[in-house]
Every structure is written in structure tokens, then in C-alpha cells.
Amino acid sequence: MKTILEQISETVAKGFEAAGYDASYGKVGVSNRPDLCEFQCNGAMAGAKAYHKAPMAIAEEVAAKLSGNSAFSMINAVAPGFLNIKVSDDFLSGFLNKMESGDKFAVDMPQPEKIVVDYGGPNVAKPLHVGHLRAAIIGESVKRICKYLGNDVIGDVHLGDWGLQMGLIITELRERKPELPYFDESFEGEYPSEAPFTLSELEEIYPAASAKSKEDEAYKEAALEATGQLQRGNRGYRALWQHIMDVSVPDLKKNYKDLSVEFDWWKGESSVDALIPDMVKDMKDKGFAYESEGALVVDVAQESDSKEIPPCMILKSDGASLYTTTDLATLLDRRSCFDPDHVIYVVDKRQEMHFIQVFRCARKTGVVKDGVKLDFLGFGTMNGKDGKPFKTREGGVMRLETLISDIRDTMYRKIMDNHEADPEEAKKTSETVALAAIKYGDLSNQATKDYVFDTDKFTSFEGNTGPYILYTIVRIKSILGKYTADGSKLPTSIGKPQNDLEKSLMLELSKFAITVRAAYDEIAPHRICAYIYDVCNAFNRFYHETKILTEEDAAKKEGWIALLVLTKRILETCIDLLGFEAPEKM
């Protein structure tokens, strides 16, 4: 089904044509003056110049052609040339009933694509910290939106498991436990199946090693050497690497699960190591890659660049691969496993230059086929209330687990304060609400901008927050629960609006398809947040003025209940696209 804007635009376009003007002037948008109308068309003003005619005259002619159209209850020409429109009750309720009965609210699906969403990007052996939060939340939502619109979508965590951080850990381990067989080059037996460290030791080792490498040049050399050896297949290092993975990955999986973030692929940089030699050879053979300052690079500068773009480095001067190498090889791997039409990277925006280089290099060298879309969705920094990057009170990096449990505790206290609840149930509810608070707080901002993570604001039940959205849904559930308590079936046929507040709610609901398509086309989950906030407000206003369950006119009551059912379904669909869900009670 076409969107409500498309349907109205088609009708208005016919009016323009009937009056002798080009149909393209009939484009209709949502009104920015809700006090005057519901929809508006500005085409008469746009066309005034082309036709050398006063805009008001054009608008009046078109309005005359369209007056009496059954889709409209009002269409007026207003100075200096606006066409103000209100839709008819029949048209609106008809539209909603088609939404209600259609699959996925009868949204027109785009041409399906095969899409890989690359998000997450955690380093193994390092606990997730708040810096990983945005990638996980935004990426998950982007993935769900793409899936909803009928695409074949893979979410890939793309672990950082092959770079210098692995060499650092190996080096530090060697200093601490040189007696381990992994460091004995003459060792030919079987390595222990048990890892020589626990998760918490591992989490302590990496920062320690990282700090040392910044001060001690020789230490850093050793780490770089270890990285290279690992990549070249040093048997003991590979065994250690496997231990690191075995200890670290299950913990990462648990953390992401707690965030309701699910990856289809748990691949990483290491997964594509075997593809690198042939890829590099191919780039050399084709003449793209050449040696520069000891490293192997591919030029990616273009004439239109306003700034010099450095060449894309394929191999370091010591011959080791680096993140451009694995990112390129990953594209090859995805091509052979899945052959995507579109790859979307959800990564910190500070890495934009890297992806410009990778994308250009991939196209130039034929790593991706012509026509494959490569998108970089760079997200901004998560700041504290002071406007500076989010830190613990001590100034350190906050672990994601800590952040989440803090919010859960806050939610739990609020729930228990507000009314008596079973502590066990309240605990479960607080987890659900906390997740909504965090995710909505993030997603309601434009992804590309920096934003302030404000716990007090995000956990509030008032205003544009996750808890407010959930509260509205729970309230609807409560009413519907009362309605069905006596065994009544939920009606589905939505009636004509009885008053302005009801019509406002219906109009909001009718915009679902527009919103979801905009969120998809622009890769912008915040569109959905803005939309459900509008829907919730419209619902709460309607609810406040309308006694639903005590209504004596059965037809009215059933129409309202059907409207609530649709409202609830749409809200639940939207929050699912954002990556969270509503509890039964709160």
C-alpha cells in the first residue's frame, strides 16, 4: 500500500493536471500548521514562476478541481498560495483498517537487498566499556530496521582479534610466565587445554601491557614482533591466541545478550587471515599496490578531493597486516560467503578517514563488485553531563556492565518507591525498563552527533524517554486486559474518528510507513523515536479525554478498542525495531 502522503499527493497531482499544470507540483507534505490543516501542498508557489501566474490563482484553480473529492473533508487555497488539506473520516479509517489487516501494516517494501551490518567491533581480551555501547545499540537497531523491510540481513560483530593488542598480551604473558610451553620454540608436545589465565587476569593484562608499550620502546618492539609472529603462524602463539578467544568470547556473548544485541556472525579480523596473501598478491599483480616508505600502499586520492587523502596502507614495513588489510579481506570474505549488495559499518565517526580509504581501495582494486553499496554510519561520542567524554568518577573508563547495573538499580528503586511490587518481579521489570531507558536515550539522538548520557533524564518516566514510551504501552495493555477479562474478543475494525483527539491519534498512526521508510533510507533510528513519542503523546491526550471501557455505545467502544489494539501493535513494532520491549506491568 502506498503511504498516506503518496496517496494524497497522487490525488492532488491529478488536481494540478486537471487545472493544466504539471503533476509534479502536487507533492503533499505533513502540515506545519496543525491548527490550520493536516496536510499541505506548496506546489502552487513553486509553479508560479514557471507559469507566470500568481500562486494564489493556481492554488484556487487546483482547489476547485479537487473540491468534493471523497478523500478530503477540506481543501482550501490560502494566501500566498498554500493548499491546506484535511482528510475525510472515511478515507482515514479506511487507511487504518488496511494497515490493520495488512502484513507489516501494509508497508510498501523496497527492492530487497542482501545487507551486512558491521557493528560491535569489540577487542577480545578487553572488557566492553561504554565506548562499545553506541555501536551495539545503533547497529542492532539498523539491522532490525533493514530486516523489517524485507532485506536479507547479516549482523557481524567483527571482533578485533588480530592486531597489536594480541601481541601485547602475548608479550606481557611472556614476561610474567616465561616458563610456559607456548614460549618454548623447541616444544613439540600438545599444549595444555586449560588457559594459563582467567578472564579477570586477562582483563588486567591488556591495559598493563598497553601502558608499558607507551613508555618502553623495546617492549613495544617486542609486542609488534609477537603480533607478526602470531600472524605468520607461530604455533605456541596461535595456541595462546585460541586460549584468549576461548576465555574472552563467551563473556562478550553474555554481555551482548544482556543488551539484547544478537549477531548472526561472530567473525573477526583473524577469520580472514588466510585470504590476505592472495589479496595482496592480486593487488600487486594488477599494479595497484606499490612500495612506499617501506610499506605496501594503494593510492586512493581523487581529483575532486578538497584535502589530500593519504594512500591506503596494505602492509606495514615489517610485512605485518593492519586494520585496513583485514577490513579489505573481510569484504572479500563476505563476498564469498554471502555476496552482499550493501555493507553498512556502524563505527565511531573518528574512523571515517580509515573507511574512506578502505572503500576507495576496495572499489579500485575490485575487492567489491561494481554497484555494491558501502556505507559508513559514524556515530559521535557519548559524553557525561559535563559535556566531556563519559568517565567514571575516578576518571577511568567505565565498564559497560557497571553502567547497565547502575541504571538497573536506579530503575528498581523507582519502581519499588512508586508502588508496592513483588521484589522478584520488580527486578525483572527493572531490567526491561533499564534497557529501554539506555537504548532510547541513545537512539533518540541523531547517531552522527555527540550526545550527553544523562542518567537522571534517561531513567525519568516523564518527557521523551524510554520509560515514558513503555508506560504508555503498559497502560494500553492494562485497558485491553480489562476489556478481555470477561472473555470478550478484541475487535479489529476501526471506526470513524469521533473527535479531534481521536483523529490526531489516527493521523499519527497513519504515518508509520513514512517513518519506517525514512529511518531505513536515511539509516536513522532516531526517526522512529521521534515518531513513537508523537504517537504516545497523541494517545495519552486521547485517552485522557475519552472514557473507553465505560462507553455505552457498543460500536463506538469497539472502534476505540480496535484503535488501541493498532496503537499497541505499532508501538511494540517500533520499540522492537529500536531493540527493546515492554513489560506487562511496571
Place this chain on the structure above:
RNA sequence: GUGUGUGUAGCUCAGCUGGAUAGAGCGUCUGGCUACGGACCAGAAGGUCGGGGGUUCGAAUCCUCUCACACACGCCA
């Protein structure tokens, strides 16, 4: 230095790609509890859209200059 991005109410943010009187929330002030869940609703105050210039019927939105901040600029990821 070069490039990119950001700058909208006291604070946090929208603004549908050029339209009418620039919108929300929080905070402040005022009103509504015989509660289908008041964790709600209604209303008020609060703006030279960083600043200057330009494009046109019309600019927060496009162009230009300028100021402030953030980020990125070859062997980390």
C-alpha cells in the same frame, strides 16, 4: 596548518532537505485527582536559530566570509 563536523529557549535535543506564528522535554510558574494505571493531562513565561553579507516572492535550511568548540590528518585500532 589543512580538512571535516557541530553551534537553535537556562539545560538536553527536534526541525519532514526552501514555506505560514522556529517546535518538544527538563527546569520555573499556574490549573486539573469521584485514578479505564495521575509515572498523566491542560496552560504560561522563555529565541536577533553563533555573527556579518548574499541568492529570492520566502532562509534555521542554499552560497560566501567570520568566530567558537570537537574530531581527523602514513606504518594503533
